[in-house]
Structures are given as structure tokens and as C-alpha cells.
Amino acid sequence: xxxxxxxxxxxxxxxxxxxxxSLIGFFWGFFKPLLYLLIFIVIFKHNSGIPNYILFVTxxxxxxxxxxxxxxxxxxxxxxxxxLLKSLNIPSYFFPLSETIGELFNLLLTLLIFFxxxxxxxxxxxxxxxxxxxxxxxxxxxxLGLNLFLSSVNVFFRDISIIWxxxxxxxxxxxxxxxxxxxxxxxxxxxxxxxxxxxxIKLGRSILYDPVAPSLxxxxxxxxxxxxxxxxxxxxFSRLKNQFISAI
Amino acid sequence: xxxxxxxxLENVHVSFWQNNVGxxxxxxxxxxxxxxxxxxxxxxxxxxxxxxxxxxxIVGRNGSGKSTLLRTIAGxxxxxxxxxxxxxxxxxxxxxxxxxxQELTGYENITLLLSxxxxxxxxxxxxxxxxxxxxxxxEALRMPVKQxxxxxxARLAFSISLANDSDIxxxxxxLAVGDQGFQIKCxxxxxQIKNQGKTILFVSHFPDGVRDICDNAILLEQGEITHRGLAxxxxxxxxxxx
Ligand SMILES: Nc1ncnc2c1ncn2[C@@H]1O[C@H](COP(=O)(O)OP(=O)(O)OP(=O)(O)O)[C@@H](O)[C@H]1O
Ligand SMILES: [Mg+2]
Numbered sequence: 001x002x003x004x005x006x007x008x009x010x011x012x013x014x015x016x017x018x019x020x021x022s023l024i025g026f027f028w029g030f031f032k033p034l035l036y037l038l039i040f041i042v043i044f045k046h047n048s049g050i051p052n053y054i055l056f057v058t059x060x061x062x063x064x065x066x067x068x069x070x071x072x073x074x075x076x077x078x079x080x081x082x083x084l085l086k087s088l089n090i091p092s093y094f095f096p097l098s099e100t101i102g103e104l105f106n107l108l109l110t111l112l113i114f115f116x117x118x119x120x121x122x123x124x125x126x127x128x129x130x131x132x133x134x135x136x137x138x139x140x141x142x143x144l145g146l147n148l149f150l151s152s153v154n155v156f157f158r159d160i161s162i163i164w165x166x167x168x169x170x171x172x173x174x175x176x177x178x179x180x181x182x183x184x185x186x187x188x189x190x191x192x193x194x195x196x197x198x199x200x201i202k203l204g205r206s207i208l209y210d211p212v213a214p215s216l217x218x219x220x221x222x223x224x225x226x227x228x229x230x231x232x233x234x235x236x237f238s239r240l241k242n243q244f245i246s247a248i
Numbered sequence: 249x250x251x252x253x254x255x256x257l258e259n260v261h262v263s264f265w266q267n268n269v270g271x272x273x274x275x276x277x278x279x280x281x282x283x284x285x286x287x288x289x290x291x292x293x294x295x296x297x298x299x300x301x302x303x304x305x306i307v308g309r310n311g312s313g314k315s316t317l318l319r320t321i322a323g324x325x326x327x328x329x330x331x332x333x334x335x336x337x338x339x340x341x342x343x344x345x346x347x348x349x350q351e352l353t354g355y356e357n358i359t360l361l362l363s364x365x366x367x368x369x370x371x372x373x374x375x376x377x378x379x380x381x382x383x384x385x386x387e388a389l390r391m392p393v394k395q396x397x398x399x400x401x402a403r404l405a406f407s408i409s410l411a412n413d414s415d416i417x418x419x420x421x422x423l424a425v426g427d428q429g430f431q432i433k434c435x436x437x438x439x440q441i442k443n444q445g446k447t448i449l450f451v452s453h454f455p456d457g458v459r460d461i462c463d464n465a466i467l468l469e470q471g472e473i474t475h476r477g478l479a480x481x482x483x484x485x486x487x488x489x490x
Contacts, residue, residue, distance in 0.1 A: 005363050005366065006363060006364050006366075009360055009363035010364070012360075013349065013356075017351055083346045083347045083348065084364070086319065086324065086341075087340045087341045087346050087347030088324070088364055089322055089323040089324050089338070243264070243265045243285075245319070245325050247265060
């Protein structure tokens with residue numbers, strides 16, 4: 001119980017800190033996806049052959065930006081908490097965890113607004129949409145696993161955050177968000193299949209956009225990736241955590 | 249364990265990974281082909297006991313391992329070998345405001361640290377006590393901590409660490425930057441806490457303060473205890489180091 005209060009307090013701190021000095025606060029979170037949406041409309045829409053293109057892109061973008069924000073924030077979460085780590089006896093995984101929870105909160109708000117706006121863009125309101133919550137849960141645990149990995153390694157090698165910021169755009173374009181999966185040359189399909197984010201975006205999009213529910217196989221893939229990533233992150237983090245204080 | 253004893257250290261060793269010279273990034277690791285870290289012993293085979301209600305002074309040169317020892321006792325650093333047994337609760341170690349969040353205001357810091365320390369947020373009494381003891385104005389507490397002077401930071405940090413009613417008070421150099429008025433007030437408060445029967449671990453570079461507050465003391469040199477005994481005697485030893 002005490003731990004829940006602590007994680008809550010830290011998550012709240014993250015949300016306060018993120019919007020502290022920005023005038024439009026929370027709404028800033030919408031501008032980035034909006035900008036990307038506009039770019040995609042200009043570049044891809046006319047010959048994409050995708051029906052209801054705006055809904056198609058937006059459902060992918062929301063999930064992508066959750067992922068991109070949460071990893072970008074968490075990578076420095078341990079290094080950024082030196083003061084607290086050195087003065088209180090709190091488990092260090094609280095820091096990446098509370099970053100993930102703070103961003104999850106953001107995603108839920110975004111999703112709410114998305115559900116309202118997509119009324120004008122042909123969203124099919126259906127009880128099936130609720131499946132997005134288990135999907136988000138899987139994606140969030142996956143992201144948490146990655147965050148545990150990134151934030152702990154970053155303590156020892158500060159260039160991890162730079163490397164991660166460089167890889168991110170490449171991952172973004174390797175994920176079919178603005179274009180249809182079918183438009184990829186089958187020769188290169190392999191690369192897309194290697195991209196773990198692809199499976200989560202695809203699952204989310206099946207729920208929000210496709211007329212048929214996602215297959216069990218899709219859920220299974222995501223579950224396996226999610227557990228695998230969490231296991232790796234947890235392993236690396238617990239190996240390194242005892243030396244955090246000496247390295248930061 | 250005897251219930252009189254609140255803290256017990258048995259053959260405690262702490263070592264840190266230190267960066268091998270010049271290896272800070274993956275690029276260095278790949279190009280220099282040497283192991284990125286080496287282990288360095290910071291606390292070397294320390295054993296001692298603290299009785300409930302005792303106040304123990306810890307003195308020593310800069311870098312002798314005092315802060316590390318305090319953090320090990322508080323459970324913030326895990327020892328590499330040896331056993332640390334503690335039979336009580338701690339206040340946060342806010343050595344010169346290290347635990348304060350620069351971007352948050354004084355009030356936000358208070359709320360954050362209180363909830364991290366398990367004091368319910370509804371406890372407005374705690375907030376009032378902190379404000380009163382720190383003598384910071386309402387206006388100052390609404391400012392981000394990064395705009396505070398170092399004395400103001402110390403006032404806030406020390407007041408927060410007093411706020412939770414813990415069994416063990418750990419004081420690491422907090423008095424160094426406060427003005428005279430605040431120093432006197434702190435010493436007064438520490439005495440009062442001591443009289444309530446609380447245990448105090450006191451790190452300071454001022455032998456007079458140590459003699460004043462502590463019953464016993466230990467002198468650390470390079471992570472080892474070289475002298476232990478009555479605070480007054482140890483303070484003499486400490487002065488002889490220089
Ligand atoms: N993050 C760190 N990584 C590696 N070594 C460290 C780290 N922090 C401290 N040390 C080393 O540990 C030793 C003890 O440091 P510590 O901070 O405990 O000293 P101290 O006695 O509190 O000194 P001071 O009087 O200056 O506060 C020093 O030799 C220091 O170089
Ligand atoms: Mg120190």
C-alpha cells in the first residue's frame with residue numbers, strides 16, 4: 001500500500017514536471033501526432049488506396065507516440081533521479097515505472113479525445129473497441145521492459161539515450177503507420193517482421209480500424225514479445241541496480 | 249539481537265564501480281578495449297553497534313566514506329559483504345538538499361517527499377510544521393527550489409527530514425550552510441530530539457558541534473575506523489589529523 005502511494009507520488013511528479021514550463025500543457029501532446037498526420041496526408045494519402053485514411057493513420061500514430069514518449073522519457077529516469085536515489089531508500093525501478101504510468105495516463109486522455117473526434121472520420125462505435133485496453137496493457141508492459149533496460153544501461157553509458165533517439169525515427173518508418181503493409185516489397189517484409197513495435201501497432205489498429213477483430217495469433221504474438229521484453233529488461237536491471245549509486 | 253541495540257554493523261564492506269579513466273561511452277568501450285569499470289573499496293570491514301537513544305558522531309577527512317557509511321546504514325547502498333541490522337525507521341538523508349527536485353516548488357517538494365516517506369498527504373500538520381521550522385515564507389515555498397539560496401535549500405531539506413517521526417535521525421553536514429540563527433535552532437532541535445530518546449547519527453566537520461551533540465564518536469580514514477570512543481576524545485584525534 002505504501003508503495004502504491006509512492007509510485008503515485010512519483011508519477012504525479014513526472015506529469016507536473018513535463019508540463020511545468022509549457023503554456024499549453026497537455027495539449028502540446030496533440031501537436032506532434034497532428035503534424036505527422038498532416039505530413040502523411042500530403043505525402044501518402046492520394047495513392048495509398050486505404051479507405052478512411054485519417055482513421056487508419058491516427059490509430060497508429062497514437063500508439064506510436066505513446067511508445068516514443070515513454071521510452072524517450074524513461075531512458076534518463078534513473079540518472080535524473082540521483083538526488084532522490086541518494087537520499088531515500090526507495091526501489092530504483094519505481095522511476096522507470098512511474099514514467100510509464102505517467103505516460104499511460106496521458107495515453108488514456110488522448111484516447112478519450114480520439115474517440116470523440118473520430119466520430120467525424122467514420123469510426124465504428126462498437127463494444128469491440130474495449131479490446132484496446134488489454135492491447136494497451138500489453139504494449140505498456142513491453143515498453144516498461146524496454147524502459148528498465150534503457151534506463152539502467154544509460155546509467156553506465158550515457159550515450160544510450162543518444163543512440164536510442166537516433167534509432168527511433170528508423171523504427172518509426174519501419175512500422176507501417178502511414179502506409180499499408182501491403183505496399184512493402186515482399187523482399188523486405190522480413191525487416192518489418194523483425195520490428196516488435198509492428199505487432200503492437202497492428203493489434204491496436206485491428207481493434208480501432210479494421211472491421212474484424214484481431215486474431216488469436218495476433219494476441220499471442222504480442223503476449224510473447226511483451227513477456228520476452230519484460231524478462232530481458234528485468235534481468236538487466238536487477239543485475240545493474242546495486243551499482244546505480246556509484247555510477248550516477 | 250539485544251533490543252537495546254538499534255543499529256548493528258558486522259564486517260561491512262562496500263565497494264563502488266569506478267569508471268576506468270576515460271571510458272564513459274560505448275564508443276570509448278569499443279575503441280579502448282579495456283574493461284569499463286573497476287571495483288574500488290569504499291568501506292572496509294566496519295563493525296559497530298549503536299544503542300537506542302545514543303548519538304554517534306562520525307568524523308573524518310573529505311572522501312573518507314562518511315556519507316557512504318550513512319547510506320549503507322539507511323539501506324540506500326547495499327553492502328558487498330557483511331550484515332547491517334537496523335531495528336527502527338529513518339528520516340530521509342537530505343544532505344544539503346540533494347533529494348529536492350530543482351524544478352518543483354517548495355510545496356511540491358514537501359508533498360512529494362512526504363508521500364515518498366509514507367506520511368499521508370492529508371496530514372496538513374506536517375506541512376505546517378515544516379513551514380514553521382524552516383521559517384520560509386509562503387512566497388518562497390511557491391518558488392521552484394532552483395531559485396533558492398543554498399541556505400534556503402538547507403532549511404527546507406532539514407525541516408522535511410524532521411517532519412517524519414522516525415526512530416533514527418541521520419544528519420549529514422546539514423548545518424554547514426544555514427545562517428547563525430538557523431544553526432542555533434537546529435542544534436537546539438537536535439538536542440530536543442535526543443532528549444526524546446531518539447537515536448542520532450551525526451556527520452560534521454565541526455568538532456565543537458560533534459562534542460556538543462554526541463555521546464560517542466568514530467573517526468574514519470579511507471573507509472576504516474581508526475579510532476572510536478567518547479566524542480570529546482575523538483574530536484581531539486580528528487583535529488590532530490590536520
Ligand atoms: N558515485 C561514486 N562513484 C565512485 N566513487 C565514489 C562515488 N561517490 C563517492 N565515491 C568515493 O567514495 C569515497 C567516500 O565518499 P563519501 O562521499 O562517503 O565521503 P565523505 O566522507 O562523505 O566525504 P565529505 O566529507 O567530503 O562529505 C571517496 O573516496 C569517493 O571518491
Ligand atoms: Mg559526505
